[in-house]
Amino acid sequence: MTGASSIRRAVFLFLAPALLPILVFFFLPAVAAFAISFTDFDIYSLGDFRNARFVGFKNYIQLFDDTLFWKAMKNTLYYVLVGGPLSVAVSLAAALLVNARLARFRGFFRTVYFAPVVTTLVAVAIVWRYMYHPRFGILNYALNFFGIDPVDWLGDPLWAMPAIILLSVWKGFGYNMIIFVAGLQSIPGELYEAARIDGAGWWQQFKRITLPMLAPTSVFIGIVTMINNFQLFAEPYVMTQGGPVHSTLSIVLLMYEQGFRWWNMGYSAAIAFVLFGIILVVSLAQSKLQKQSAL
Amino acid sequence: MSFARSRAVVCSLFLATLFLSACNSNGGGDVSVTFWAMGSEGENVKKLIPAFEQRNPGIRVKVQQIPWTAAHEKLLTAFAGNSMPDVCALGNTWIPEFAMLNSLEDLNPWLENSSLINKENYFPGIWETNVIDTSIFGIPWYVDTRLLYYRKDIFEKAGYSRPPRTWDEWYDVSVKIKKLAGNKEQYAILLPTNEWAPFVIAGLQSGSSLLREENRFGDFRGHEFTHSFEFLMKFYQENLAPVGITQVTNIYQGISEGFFAMYITGPWNIGEFRRRLPENLQDTWMTAPLPGPQGAQSGISLAGGSSLVLFRGSNHKAEAWKLIEYLSEAEQQLEFYAVTGDLPAVRDAWKDSALADNIYTRAFYEQLQRVVPTPKIPEWERIAMKVQQYAEAASARTMSVEGALTALDRDVDGILEKYRWMLDRRK
Amino acid sequence: MKKSLILGVMVMAAVLTLAPGIWMVSASLMPAGQASSLPPKLFPSQITFEHFVDLFTRLELARYLVNSLVLSISITAISLFLNSMAGYAFAKHRFAGRDRLFRLLVAEMIIPAQVTTLPLFLMLNKVGLINTYAGVLVASMATIYGIFLMRQFSLSIPDSLIEAARMDGASEFKIYWSVILPLSKPILVTLAIFTFMGAWNDFFWPLIVLTDDSMYTLPVALAILSGEHVQDTELMMAGSVLTVLPVLIIFIAMQKAYIEGIMIGSVKG
Numbered sequence: 001m002t003g004a005s006s007i008r009r010a011v012f013l014f015l016a017p018a019l020l021p022i023l024v025f026f027f028l029p030a031v032a033a034f035a036i037s038f039t040d041f042d043i044y045s046l047g048d049f050r051n052a053r054f055v056g057f058k059n060y061i062q063l064f065d066d067t068l069f070w071k072a073m074k075n076t077l078y079y080v081l082v083g084g085p086l087s088v089a090v091s092l093a094a095a096l097l098v099n100a101r102l103a104r105f106r107g108f109f110r111t112v113y114f115a116p117v118v119t120t121l122v123a124v125a126i127v128w129r130y131m132y133h134p135r136f137g138i139l140n141y142a143l144n145f146f147g148i149d150p151v152d153w154l155g156d157p158l159w160a161m162p163a164i165i166l167l168s169v170w171k172g173f174g175y176n177m178i179i180f181v182a183g184l185q186s187i188p189g190e191l192y193e194a195a196r197i198d199g200a201g202w203w204q205q206f207k208r209i210t211l212p213m214l215a216p217t218s219v220f221i222g223i224v225t226m227i228n229n230f231q232l233f234a235e236p237y238v239m240t241q242g243g244p245v246h247s248t249l250s251i252v253l254l255m256y257e258q259g260f261r262w263w264n265m266g267y268s269a270a271i272a273f274v275l276f277g278i279i280l281v282v283s284l285a286q287s288k289l290q291k292q293s294a295l
Numbered sequence: 296m297s298f299a300r301s302r303a304v305v306c307s308l309f310l311a312t313l314f315l316s317a318c319n320s321n322g323g324g325d326v327s328v329t330f331w332a333m334g335s336e337g338e339n340v341k342k343l344i345p346a347f348e349q350r351n352p353g354i355r356v357k358v359q360q361i362p363w364t365a366a367h368e369k370l371l372t373a374f375a376g377n378s379m380p381d382v383c384a385l386g387n388t389w390i391p392e393f394a395m396l397n398s399l400e401d402l403n404p405w406l407e408n409s410s411l412i413n414k415e416n417y418f419p420g421i422w423e424t425n426v427i428d429t430s431i432f433g434i435p436w437y438v439d440t441r442l443l444y445y446r447k448d449i450f451e452k453a454g455y456s457r458p459p460r461t462w463d464e465w466y467d468v469s470v471k472i473k474k475l476a477g478n479k480e481q482y483a484i485l486l487p488t489n490e491w492a493p494f495v496i497a498g499l500q501s502g503s504s505l506l507r508e509e510n511r512f513g514d515f516r517g518h519e520f521t522h523s524f525e526f527l528m529k530f531y532q533e534n535l536a537p538v539g540i541t542q543v544t545n546i547y548q549g550i551s552e553g554f555f556a557m558y559i560t561g562p563w564n565i566g567e568f569r570r571r572l573p574e575n576l577q578d579t580w581m582t583a584p585l586p587g588p589q590g591a592q593s594g595i596s597l598a599g600g601s602s603l604v605l606f607r608g609s610n611h612k613a614e615a616w617k618l619i620e621y622l623s624e625a626e627q628q629l630e631f632y633a634v635t636g637d638l639p640a641v642r643d644a645w646k647d648s649a650l651a652d653n654i655y656t657r658a659f660y661e662q663l664q665r666v667v668p669t670p671k672i673p674e675w676e677r678i679a680m681k682v683q684q685y686a687e688a689a690s691a692r693t694m695s696v697e698g699a700l701t702a703l704d705r706d707v708d709g710i711l712e713k714y715r716w717m718l719d720r721r722k
Numbered sequence: 723m724k725k726s727l728i729l730g731v732m733v734m735a736a737v738l739t740l741a742p743g744i745w746m747v748s749a750s751l752m753p754a755g756q757a758s759s760l761p762p763k764l765f766p767s768q769i770t771f772e773h774f775v776d777l778f779t780r781l782e783l784a785r786y787l788v789n790s791l792v793l794s795i796s797i798t799a800i801s802l803f804l805n806s807m808a809g810y811a812f813a814k815h816r817f818a819g820r821d822r823l824f825r826l827l828v829a830e831m832i833i834p835a836q837v838t839t840l841p842l843f844l845m846l847n848k849v850g851l852i853n854t855y856a857g858v859l860v861a862s863m864a865t866i867y868g869i870f871l872m873r874q875f876s877l878s879i880p881d882s883l884i885e886a887a888r889m890d891g892a893s894e895f896k897i898y899w900s901v902i903l904p905l906s907k908p909i910l911v912t913l914a915i916f917t918f919m920g921a922w923n924d925f926f927w928p929l930i931v932l933t934d935d936s937m938y939t940l941p942v943a944l945a946i947l948s949g950e951h952v953q954d955t956e957l958m959m960a961g962s963v964l965t966v967l968p969v970l971i972i973f974i975a976m977q978k979a980y981i982e983g984i985m986i987g988s989v990k991g
Binding site: 006007008010011012013015017018019021022025026027028029030032033036072094098099100102103104105110111112113114115116117119120121122123124126127128129130131133135136137138141151170178179181205211227230233234238248252255259260265267269272273274275278279283 | 724725728729732735736739740741742743745749757758759760761762764803804805807808810811812813817827832833834835836837838839840841842844845861862863864865866869892893894895898919922923925926928930935940941942944945948951956958961962965966969970972974975977981984985
Binding site: 337678 | 844852930946949989
């Protein structure tokens with residue numbers, strides 16, 4: 001029959017237009033980046049490719065000796081470990097609210113909480129930069145009502161990262177909220193009814209039913225959030241340029257600066273792959289955890 | 296239904312291709328010169344352009360603003376993408392890099408035929424930043440250097456009616472200011488360790504060339520640099536300068552409150568001090584040339600600023616050169632100073648009352664007679680970052696002076712490895 | 723009692739969530755200088771649209787708006803077409819190595835996009851695509867996430883429908899075009915919004931690829947303007963409103979399909 005071969009051809013025609021660009025514009029560059037990370041491709045090579053040399057693991061070794069890299073690593077971990085859980089917690093709280101039995105106007109509130117997700121980061125970063133202004137910003141003005149002294153949010157190395165975390169939690173919690181809502185809705189209602197008959201209060205129900213039933217969703221959200229958070233870039237790029245005193249310099253920002261600002265492509269590619277390695281290890285560890293919790 | 300959908304998809308695809316194939320179109324006849332300028336300079340220089348276009352019918356100037364924060368990557372990606380402008384205002388520390396990339400036009404032949412631009416009209420140290428070997432790659436547009444901003448009233452209380460001229464006086468006034476403060480947490484000078492300039496300046500003043508053997512190796516362990524480094528470290532060790540910068544988040548507030556009485560910074564702060572210091576303190580601050588180890592003449596500073604460069608790939612070099620000449624006229628330089636506050640590079644412009652009568656810019660004029668370039672190699676900014684990094688470590692005493700400078704030399708030698716290889720290869 | 727407590731909490735959270743947006747709109751309508759006054763003003767003393775006029779006259783923002791629109795629409799149309807075909811093939815066609823290929827594809831999702839930036843730039847440079855819209859477009863003309871989403875959805879389409887069409891002698895493309903696509907409408911809408919928003923909001927890649935300022939997209943132009951106009955708070959707020967507005971309108975108009983799509987995407991397959 002001609003069917004089989006024509007179907008095979010159709011499959012090829014369906015897949016190739018999408019997979020070819022992914023191969024050429026995503027996969028190949030990734031492989032090339034890996035190769036570049038073992039060279040000293042730099043500004044001299046920009047003028048003439050022959051000025052790039054194979055240097056083995058030199059870039060990677062140099063990284064471990066680079067105080068700026070460790071600073072960026074520390075900042076990124078700060079963002080991942082503080083910003084991530086905070087964002088997930090806020091998302092869960094919002095999901096519980098929106099999904100509460102007694103809640104009204106659910107659709108409306110769901111839309112409102114979700115709205116920041118769709119906004120343009122560059123635009124809201126500019127808005128927040130003014131809100132964070134030490135003198136004229138409305139944030140300090142609001143804090144003043146509670147008797148809190150003005151904070152130089154983006155100018156103080158101590159506060160710049162918290163300021164960025166606050167912005168990204170605000171911008172991102174709606175997304176995970178929706179996924180949590182989906183998870184909550186898949187919990188059978190009978191479980192709660194049974195618990196209520198047993199006289200369990202809200203907290204008891206939450207601890208005994210909601211949390212365990214949400215575990216797979218939580219792990220999923222945890223992994224995705226963590227992967228995303230490791231790639232922190234646009235917020236500090238627009239808000240602080242990594243400052244003050246490198247207090248918001250993230251790994252990807254460092255990679256960008258080394259690569260595109262100073263054109264140390266080899267070094268920059270090495271940073272990218274160290275980051276890739278970390279993300280890989282963390283996601284593997286988390287999915288192991290997920291499998292164990294499922295048992 | 297499905298027909299309507301397919302038509303919509305086809306339409307948008309068609310729209311997309313149409314749009315992607317659309318190319319830049321230029322109005323016919325006129326020659327268009329593209330001029331890149333950084334930050335607000337880009338917007339301000341636009342005001343000078345209509346007069347130029349009027350004087351040169353047939354030339355249109357297209358000014359494109361490049362944000363400061365993304366300037367370097369914009370230039371490099373444009374170089375890689377072969378979409379350089381005709382003219383650019385380039386920070387003069389970036390000239391070595393773009394000269395190395397062989398992207399800049401040697402201006403010697405153009406200068407020979409120019410009656411408008413003359414080397415003698417410029418500050419020698421500033422002019423020097425544009426010279427590599429015998430080639431001239433840029434014409435200074437505006438200038439920038441670092442000098443001392445200080446509180447006159449605090450100085451007077453400490454017994455100084457004039458700014459210090461020698462290092463000894465500088466140290467002495469600092470000790471006296473610190474004594475005045477008593478137990479209060481106040482300091483004589485702010486030497487923030489997130490700036491490399493003071494450490495490099497002191498080294499240059501002390502006679503160090505920073506690098507040795509044709510810029511092949513770091514020379515920070517050399518006794519000139521060591522001497523200057525130790526001198527500055529004394530300010531931290533004796534609590535004349537605050538260590539770390541977290542305490543000073545706002546320098547304008549800091550100098551207003553007398554948290555420190557001296558700060559080494561550039562001309563842009565004249566405007567900022569005027570704007571941000573309270574009204575009642577406006578009479579108390581002043582600018583002064585930097586003190587030097589052996590008195591005023593050794594009080595050199597950095598030759599900074601921005602130069603107008605012509606790219607080799609330009610198709611309209613003659614017209615672009617006309618633009619450079621126009622922007623180098625004393626009149627245009629003054630006009631540009633008036634709108635931006637950037638100090639003119641052409642010395643004739645300084646005779647105008649706008650600058651001659653300004654008590655704050657006077658010190659800059661004097662300082663600009665004594666400026667020198669930093670090493671003219673592409674790696675300089677990375678080296679400067681290293682200087683800053685080890686100055687921070689030494690000031691916080693996590694490293695000894697000797698340890699810091701040894702590590703600095705080691706790192707700098709590492710950074711320069713490629714440069715050495717390139718030099719050897721060229722031979 | 724409990725009901726109103728929950729409502730109270732929800733309202734408060736909503737106010738906090740909306741506050742930046744409200745302030746943005748409010749400040750964009752203030753006379754110049756009023757947003758930087760003490761004490762901070764929450765609402766304009768008198769409403770003015772001068773900043774919006776300024777954006778279109780002096781700063782020529784219309785051009786960037788058009789650039790962004792055309793580019794985002796092109797990316798959306800192309801990627802929707804490519805992703806839906808591939809997603810359908812992965813879900814409904816059997817071929818050797820299919821599952822392995824798909825797993826490999828999904829595994830690639832954890833490669834941070836930034837890893838590829840440098841070589842991709844060099845590559846596009848070699849073929850002369852730097853400073854072209856095609857250069858911006860190629861990076862997102864097909865996405866793994868889009869294929870993934872389409873596959874998850876296509877799995878739910880009954881095989882019998884496809885078989886029936888095949889019996890009727892429909893070509894494979896015809897089946898895709900007139901059976902699968904109409905049935906996939908919900909996910910297509912989701913993916914369209916998703917892609918459009920991603921393209922509209924993208925900043926990093928256009929910033930690098932486009933060197934000529936007349937070609938900038940709105941977010942790139944806005945980021946650059948904000949560097950030069952730090953003092954002009956109200957003007958920048960107007961620019962932000964303009965940038966955010968299109969995506970917000972699309973979201974509000976199609977939020978139901980969009981949110982449902984996210985839920986589909988989050989269910990593991």
